[in-house]
Amino acid sequence: MQDERLAGIIEAILFVVGEAVSPADIAAALELSDDQVDQALDALEALYHSRDRGLSIKRFGDRIQLTTKADYAPEIERVLQPIQRPSLGQSALETLSIIAYKQPVTRMEIEAIRGVGSDYAIQSLVSKRMVREVGRKDTLGRPILYGTTEQFLSHFGLRSLKELPEIPAVDEQTSFLDEDQLSDDYIQTEQTEENSRRD
Amino acid sequence: MPSRAPFCRFSSRFFRFKPMSTIHIHLNQFEGPLDLLLHLIGRAKIDIKDIFVSEVTDQYIRIVQEAGELDMDEASSFVTMAATLLEIKSRAMLPAPPQMPEDEETPEALLIQQLEEYAQFKQISLEMQAYEEEASKAFSKLPDEFPLPQPEFEISGLTLEGLIKAFIKVSQRAREQYELAGEPERQIEAERFSVSACMAMILKQPRKTPLKFSGLISRRASRDEVVTVFLAMLELMKQGKAWARQDANYEDITLYVGRRKEMDDAG
Numbered sequence: 498m499q500d501e502r503l504a505g506i507i508e509a510i511l512f513v514v515g516e517a518v519s520p521a522d523i524a525a526a527l528e529l530s531d532d533q534v535d536q537a538l539d540a541l542e543a544l545y546h547s548r549d550r551g552l553s554i555k556r557f558g559d560r561i562q563l564t565t566k567a568d569y570a571p572e573i574e575r576v577l578q579p580i581q582r583p584s585l586g587q588s589a590l591e592t593l594s595i596i597a598y599k600q601p602v603t604r605m606e607i608e609a610i611r612g613v614g615s616d617y618a619i620q621s622l623v624s625k626r627m628v629r630e631v632g633r634k635d636t637l638g639r640p641i642l643y644g645t646t647e648q649f650l651s652h653f654g655l656r657s658l659k660e661l662p663e664i665p666a667v668d669e670q671t672s673f674l675d676e677d678q679l680s681d682d683y684i685q686t687e688q689t690e691e692n693s694r695r696d
Numbered sequence: 697m698p699s700r701a702p703f704c705r706f707s708s709r710f711f712r713f714k715p716m717s718t719i720h721i722h723l724n725q726f727e728g729p730l731d732l733l734l735h736l737i738g739r740a741k742i743d744i745k746d747i748f749v750s751e752v753t754d755q756y757i758r759i760v761q762e763a764g765e766l767d768m769d770e771a772s773s774f775v776t777m778a779a780t781l782l783e784i785k786s787r788a789m790l791p792a793p794p795q796m797p798e799d800e801e802t803p804e805a806l807l808i809q810q811l812e813e814y815a816q817f818k819q820i821s822l823e824m825q826a827y828e829e830e831a832s833k834a835f836s837k838l839p840d841e842f843p844l845p846q847p848e849f850e851i852s853g854l855t856l857e858g859l860i861k862a863f864i865k866v867s868q869r870a871r872e873q874y875e876l877a878g879e880p881e882r883q884i885e886a887e888r889f890s891v892s893a894c895m896a897m898i899l900k901q902p903r904k905t906p907l908k909f910s911g912l913i914s915r916r917a918s919r920d921e922v923v924t925v926f927l928a929m930l931e932l933m934k935q936g937k938a939w940a941r942q943d944a945n946y947e948d949i950t951l952y953v954g955r956r957k958e959m960d961d962a963g
Binding site: 514555562563564566567568570582584585587588591593594609611612614653654655661665 | 727728729730731769773777810813814816817818819820821823824825827828829830831832833834835836837838839840
């Protein structure tokens with residue numbers, strides 16, 4: 498009983514807040530233990546998961562946020578026109594991937610991998626709050642070190658950096674080069690796989 | 697074209713069998729030279745490792761040559777890569793030096809390594825795009841405007857002594873942090889001379905004999921002192937309270953307090 502009530506309270510708080518909050522902050526404000534809040538959250542998540550509810554709890558870093566279920570996106574878009582967050586361009590995605598796996602990393606190190614100047618891409622990622630300065634490297638010129646943010650995890654639906662896709666082995670990665678056409682087609686096959694997995 | 701040199705055969709075949717529209721590759725379609733090289737490798741259906749035994753490097757150089765006008769910023773990385781490829785090609789034509797250590801990193805090996813690493817991240821960025829797409833399907837709402845209550849601060853029972861103690865503590869902590877960070881302590885000296893004080897000092901001097909500039913400053917004057925006294929002298933002259941004479945460059949300056957006319961009349 499007590500737990501169910503707490504799950505309802507947390508649901509109500511998440512609804513009002515809208516943006517991401519940390520469960521620890523909720524626990525502190527309600528004078529409850531972190532465990533109590535975690536248990537109630539698990540109960541709420543199970544409820545959302547088992548029944549045909551439209552909402553889900555998105556977790557990233559140490560934050561949680563109430564969102565709609567991804568499955569219902571087509572129907573939502575038929576009724577409403579939610580403002581789509583613009584997706585990142587190719588140079589931003591490449592730069593962000595390198596930062597995500599190699600962090601903390603300097604601009605020079607990123608450019609050594611990409612073989613092209615990346616200042617603009619980095620600055621645009623910083624302004625989108627996907628990456629931030631995390632310190633200075635202890636070498637000549639003390640260059641800025643970049644790392645990813647919680648906003649980055651949220652944007653890609655990752656709970657933590659551990660959920661990043663595995664780096665493909667050098668032998669494997671050439672397989673996508675064998676494809677007759679690159680990039681666009683590759684992404685499409687990737688998505689249909691994703692869909693079939695869900696169905 | 698019978699006159700064409702045989703080593704061009706591969707590239708000319710490549711260009712002949714593709715319709716014009718696909719031959720004309722715009723460099724700004726690519727995220728730099730590595731991206732273009734990977735694209736060519738993909739079209740040639742070869743392994744990255746085989747790049748130097750394929751026509752890909754020739755294709756690359758040709759594409760960059762034919763690119764025409766380019767933005768300098770964009771072009772430089774493409775041109776640099778073309779130069780690297782040409783260097784590698786020209787080295788390959790020369791006989792290998794007799795004592796070539798086997799494990800030495802050749803430009804070929806370095807470029808292959810770079811291409812492989814870049815291909816890995818290109819692959820990852822494609823996967824990330826799928827993640828991004830999936831995550832964009834979950835919508836969230838904007839926060840309701842529920843202002844948090846104003847935080848309350850307990851400020852009763854404060855004393856001046858307590859504040860001073862707290863300040864000393866904070867500055868001690870700040871100093872410790874500076875020392876930890878290896879930040880050198882900076883010393884800023886208080887201003888010891890001011891123009892107005894020096895002006896007053898000059899005006900107070902006994903006026904019976906003309907003043908010497910060297911006599912106005914102390915024997916081991918700092919640069920600060922010399923400059924300030926000099927400025928004070930200039931200010932007095934501007935205000936018409938003194939005038940000065942110097943017989944030659946770098947000579948001592950003689951300073952007369954009072955208006956010049958009076959002094960001339962007197963003299």
